[in-house]
Amino acid sequence: MSLKTDGLRHDEEDSSPLRRTSRRNTTRRERVAPNIGHVAAAAGVSRATVSRVMNGSPTVAPELAARVRAAAEALNYQPSRLARSLALGRTSVVSLIVPDLSNPMFQDILRGLSQAAAAQGHRLLVAESNENIQEEKILALEARRHSDGLVLASPRVPEEELLTLSEQLAPVVLLNREVPGSNLPSLSVDYAAGIRAIVTHLLSLGHRHLVYLAGPVASASNQERVAALRAASVATPGFTLTEIPCGSMFEDGHAAARAVLATKATAVVAFNDMVAFGTLSGLHELGVAVPDDISITGFDDIPFARYTTPPLTTASIPKNELGKQAWDRLWALMNGESPGHNVHFQPRLLIRESTGPAPTRHA
């Protein structure tokens, strides 16, 4: 018995992408996305040949290739990404997990990554963990299974778990987080150096009592900042450091304004620019002048930092660059290459107008 193979395995006789559908209680002919079989049938070739043509294989006779292209064109055929991904074992999608999409810092990373990935034909899946550790783990796992690789921005997951997770997540690159003793590629900012620059600046202005508005406790970069601050306070005679648990968002800083005042500190070092803005705004409402009564510094240099009143003194970090380089690293990993050495971006201190000489009390 001769097997008639016309390129269509289970469809009706003609090659047009119509299908007899019966779902619910309706039976009707509806137009359905054409598949490789339809094109093959229309062009009178095998599906393998269509596949070759669609992928630009040079081993197809020009005449055939033309016929296939014409058929594909006529049917408005687009190969299914899904099927292609399954067969190929890759999706051309990478994922980014961030703690908080409303943070301009992560928005910039998102943008940098998205553009770099797009430039090499990859798409970006985004997920927000809402600073929630459990969710972060689930999301990362989930996202990874939709994509070929992962970028974790400022992951809050504890070190050991991150280490375990990373095996299932690989290829993965970390942003703003290093796992010492692991070989997880990571791009980070030297927060300690940034803090040291800020402290030096403040000390030179005569400030001796600083208050630190701390970020999320689970934030590794917060811990770095705290450590640098404490080290400085220990190393400098007459330097008083007060720490106030705060957060990472505008509202957190805003809510902390009174507490800041209560410390009698002459300068506040905020976890990041958002917090600094909040505090700035809160202090303004309380009638406190910045920098005359109190100085404020931020961290990140988000786009609006230059336009606040007064413009914010802050430590600038290359957010876009983080995104772009994250892509480079990930791309290397996905191609089985070495991701290169980890790097520590050095923040640049931008002295603007939110910092000034320490007020001389009782003068």
Next chain:
Amino acid sequence: MSLKTDGLRHDEEDSSPLRRTSRRNTTRRERVAPNIGHVAAAAGVSRATVSRVMNGSPTVAPELAARVRAAAEALNYQPSRLARSLALGRTSVVSLIVPDLSNPMFQDILRGLSQAAAAQGHRLLVAESNENIQEEKILALEARRHSDGLVLASPRVPEEELLTLSEQLAPVVLLNREVPGSNLPSLSVDYAAGIRAIVTHLLSLGHRHLVYLAGPVASASNQERVAALRAASVATPGFTLTEIPCGSMFEDGHAAARAVLATKATAVVAFNDMVAFGTLSGLHELGVAVPDDISITGFDDIPFARYTTPPLTTASIPKNELGKQAWDRLWALMNGESPGHNVHFQPRLLIRESTGPAPTRHA
């Protein structure tokens, strides 16, 4: 001849997820992600049963289910999303296309959409068209094939093309863009109403000469604004309107500061908040006082609008809500339901301090 079916079709005899790999010139055993067959073999059941258990089908004997779960656990098995998607015909991913990721307006939409989608177990793919019409079309098509539905935010594609495209993109929902005479679900902002509110406010302050800093020419919402502005100028005796081509970004507004001054207008209506900020900053550098010398209004009410100096008078639009409702619409469409009527969100005028009485010249 009896067919031995052990749940594994093409693998070696044992059920552990190891595979003899030979690529390039290395041949070695490497651990590979376990698949449904490995679990089936380990649990001594068919793959169908594993599938049932993984999907929580109630028709599996508890004893078997437990065995399967144990096996899955032991192998650290995670069903492949890809294969699942292919079989199911859906990906549980939706895509968002925006013209410009750096615009806080779109960031908020992104966030609202992402959260709403996540709440129903869907992931978000993001793509940025860079205000490029060609790219927008390609991206939309491409993104759609990775996902189950599309949200187009402020698409710049011309109407006819959008109409044609939408067939291949469906299900799709439009943000900030309506296609009259089509049944494309769309959520938009009543920009004309916002502009009217702004104009009324400005007129009541005594302004008679307004300059409009226009947005991208391909922006439909820009055209709405222009039309409303012109209508107002025609309807109001003594009202002069000057239009200056500008753009949608901070830099555009900043660059327009001199041109604004040259018009001698007493108030500037900026395309959006970003442009207004830019102008504000540019004017500040030129030593012009806002609102004493000139008034400025924005549009959108992005998060920082309240914190500029002076705080920006603007028309507030529910950005997050746009994202959330876009999801609701899309979800309805994906489930074959009606997306409901289109809605026009009415902007709310927020009078802050960037607008004041028109300066009385030669007074």
Next chain:
DNA sequence: TTGAAAGCGCTAACAC
């Protein structure tokens, strides 16, 4: 060069 057929890993209709 081209085609047949086996996979990719999962789901679901159908049979037992």
Next chain:
DNA sequence: GTGTTAGCGCTTTCAA
């Protein structure tokens, strides 16, 4: 209840 089997739509040996 559970297994068999035929898909989902593509890629890629392997033969011819």
